[in-house]
Every structure is written in structure tokens, then in C-alpha cells.
Amino acid sequence: MSNPFRDRQVELRLLVVLALLCVGLALSTDTFLTMANITALLNNNSVNLIWAVGLLVVLIAGGIDISFAVASSVVQYVAAKILIGMGGGNWILGFLVCGILGTLLGLINAGLIHRFRIISIVVTIATFNAFFGLLMFMSGGRSIYTLPDWWTERVILFEHESADGTWSELTLPFAVMVVCVGLTWVLIRRVNIGRQLYAFGDNPEGARRAGVSIAVMQALAFGWCGLMAGIAGLMQVNLVQEVVPNALYGRELEVLAAVVLGGARLGGGRGTITGCVLGVMFVAVTQNGLNLLGISPFAFQMIIGAAILVAISTSSISFGNLFAKRAEGGK
Incomplete structure (x- = not known):
């Protein structure tokens, strides 16, 4: 019988740490648990979570992609040129253009990996630099400030004014993030080809012998990551209301x-949407807490690095075994 503690031990550990972190920040700052800060936290990290669910699919399939943030930057710039050239467009065209562009960039990664049998991290390091270099060459490093009104207009889903006059709001990127998370969950948990990703990531040769197509799995994983990168680029512009070629550079590591x-294994075959969401929220709350406490942003990288080491080094510790031992000891 499946043991829920064993199956969800990573998520449980992370949930406990995240809860303790939130309690600590709530006691040490006056603004952490305010509606304004919570909604800002959700809005500002929507792009990271869209990226994260795309990357999760790649990691489940046994790959790794570090080019998605730069891919978003390329999509932003090219989409802006296309849409302005079409007379402005609208949200439907925006999602189509950015989704198609992002998917194509993801499929370039998949094609190179499959054709030349090169490990994914090497290919995505190469495309990371190629995409960024091409973008800077095309743009000359210049930002685009004149964008279609629909793209920069704030679409407010929820707003609230507190007693002190502070406004809180949830905007379109949050809703798009929820949809992307839901679609990724359906892909990896409710669709047969998505579930094959787990088998492929855990044992590629065994999956191949069982009839799973390596090319299809790689195209699905990197294509989905590219699609999420394209959508994230569209939402990033809506948040900041401009296209800055190098604004997203470096965010892939966080x-x-x-x-x-959140529990995704670098070797493939493991990872959940719940863990992915908790991981992104842990990173977001940590960064937000450091800002509220006035601590140097350089401490953020140190804390994240330490957290990864702890997560990896304690991955073999099972909550299920721990509770079982305690139960035996109590008899």
C-alpha cells in the first residue's frame, strides 16, 4: 500500500519549512502578512511559477534547460516587432504569437539534443548564449517602450483597499499562472503521453524498449518548456510595461x-506540481523576507544555495520511516 508520508516527504518537509519561515517573518515584520504584500508576492512571482512548471516537465523527462529565461526575452522582443507590425494585435494574437515562438525555441533545443545525442545541459548552455547574443545583436540592447495598449494595460482580477488607504490587487499574470499550473498538472498526471515522461526520465532505455519514442518525449518536454517561456514573456511585459532585452537574464538559476x-530529481523520473509550487513560494518568500528585513540581496543567493544542499543531502530521510520508528518506540 502506498505510504503518503513516504510519497510526499519532500513536499511535507518544504511545507513545514515554508510555514515556519512565514511565521518568523510575520513576527519580525509588520508588513509581511498584509494583503498588499501577499498580492504583490503572488503577482510578481507569477512569471517564475510559469517558468517553473515548464522546467518541471523537462526535469521529469531527465533533461535540464537553462535557456528558458533568455528564450522569454527573445519571444518578447520578436513578438513586439511582429505585433506592432500587424497594427497592434490583441490578447488572442499575443498568446498565439508568443506561444508559437516559445515552442519553436524549445523544439530547437529538443532537435539539437536528439539529432546530435548531446546531453541537454550542454545544448541549453549553447542555446542560452546563442539566443542572448542574437537578441542583443538584433536589438542593439535597446528597450521597446511603445507597445500596444492592450499589452501594457493592467487587467485587475481582484482589488481591495485597506483601512490605511493601501491598495491590494491581483492582476492577469496571476490568473494566467494558475491556468498554466493546471494545464501542466493535466499533462503530467491525466494524459497518457505525459505520464510516459516519468517512465522515460526514470529509465530511458527501458521506456524505449517498451515502445516510448525518445524523439516525442524530448519534443514534448522541451516544447512545453518553450511554450511556458513564451507565455511567461508575454506576462512579464504586462507586469513591467516594457521590453528590456536583458531584464530576464540570470533569473533561470533561482x-x-x-x-x-520542490523535489524534482535532476536525474529524471520524479517531480510534482505541489512540490514545484512550494519550491517557488519558498524562494519568493525568502527573497521578500530579506527585502522587508533590509538584509543585503547578496544573502539571497547564499541562503538558496544552502537550502539546495540541505534538500539534496536530506532527500534520503523518510518521514514515513521516522513516524514508524516513533510509533514502534511508543509501544
């Missing part, structure tokens, strides 16, 4: 850290 903290 997203990778969050997904690994």
Missing part, C-alpha cells in the same frame, strides 16, 4: 533552485 527544492 527557478531551477525552486524546482529542485
Whole structure:
């Protein structure tokens, strides 16, 4: 019989740590548990979570992708040029253009990995640099500030004014993030081809002998990651209301850290949506807490690095075994 403590031990550990962190920040700051801070936290980390569910699919399939943030930057710039050239477009065209562009960039990674039999981290390091170099060459490092009104207009889903006059609101990127998380859950848990990703990531050769197509699995994983990168790029522009070529450069590492903290195994075959969400929220709350406490942002990288080491080094400790031992000891 499946043991829930054993099956969800990573998520349970992370949930406990996240809860303790929230309690500590609530006691040490006056603003952490305010509606304004919580909604800002959700809005500002929507892009990271969209990226994270895309990366989760790649990690489940046994790959790794560090080019998704740069891919989002490329999508932003190219989509802006296309949509402005079309006279502005609308949200439907925006999602189509950005989704297609992002998927194509993801499929480039998949094609290179499959064709040349190169490990994914090497390919994505190469495309990371190639995409970024091409983007800076095309743009000359210049930002785009004149964008279609629909793209920069704030779409407010929920707003609240507190007694002190502070406004809180949830905007479109949050809703899009919820949809992306839900669709990824359906892909990996409710669709047969998605569930094959786990088998492929855990044992590629065994999955191949069972009839699973390596090319399809790689195309699905990296194509989905690219699709999420494209959508994340669209939402990032809605948040900041401009296209800055190098604004997303470097953010891939914190997203990778969050997904690994959530229990996704770098060797493939393991990872859950719940763990992914908890990992992103842990990273987000940690960064937000450091800002509220006035601690140097350089401490953020140190804390994340230490957290990853703890997560990896304690991955063999089972809550189920721990509770079983305590139960035996109490008899």
C-alpha cells in the first residue's frame, strides 16, 4: 500500500519549512502578512511559477534547460516587432504569437539534443548564449517602450483597499499562472503521453524498449518548456510595461533552485506540481523576507544555495520511516 508520508516527504518537509519561515517573518515584520504584500508576492512571482512548471516537465523527462529565461526575452522582443507590425494585435494574437515562438525555441533545443545525442545541459548552455547574443545583436540592447495598449494595460482580477488607504490587487499574470499550473498538472498526471515522461526520465532505455519514442518525449518536454517561456514573456511585459532585452537574464538559476527544492530529481523520473509550487513560494518568500528585513540581496543567493544542499543531502530521510520508528518506540 502506498505510504503518503513516504510519497510526499519532500513536499511535507518544504511545507513545514515554508510555514515556519512565514511565521518568523510575520513576527519580525509588520508588513509581511498584509494583503498588499501577499498580492504583490503572488503577482510578481507569477512569471517564475510559469517558468517553473515548464522546467518541471523537462526535469521529469531527465533533461535540464537553462535557456528558458533568455528564450522569454527573445519571444518578447520578436513578438513586439511582429505585433506592432500587424497594427497592434490583441490578447488572442499575443498568446498565439508568443506561444508559437516559445515552442519553436524549445523544439530547437529538443532537435539539437536528439539529432546530435548531446546531453541537454550542454545544448541549453549553447542555446542560452546563442539566443542572448542574437537578441542583443538584433536589438542593439535597446528597450521597446511603445507597445500596444492592450499589452501594457493592467487587467485587475481582484482589488481591495485597506483601512490605511493601501491598495491590494491581483492582476492577469496571476490568473494566467494558475491556468498554466493546471494545464501542466493535466499533462503530467491525466494524459497518457505525459505520464510516459516519468517512465522515460526514470529509465530511458527501458521506456524505449517498451515502445516510448525518445524523439516525442524530448519534443514534448522541451516544447512545453518553450511554450511556458513564451507565455511567461508575454506576462512579464504586462507586469513591467516594457521590453528590456536583458531584464530576464540570470533569473533561470533561482527557478531551477525552486524546482529542485520542490523535489524534482535532476536525474529524471520524479517531480510534482505541489512540490514545484512550494519550491517557488519558498524562494519568493525568502527573497521578500530579506527585502522587508533590509538584509543585503547578496544573502539571497547564499541562503538558496544552502537550502539546495540541505534538500539534496536530506532527500534520503523518510518521514514515513521516522513516524514508524516513533510509533514502534511508543509501544
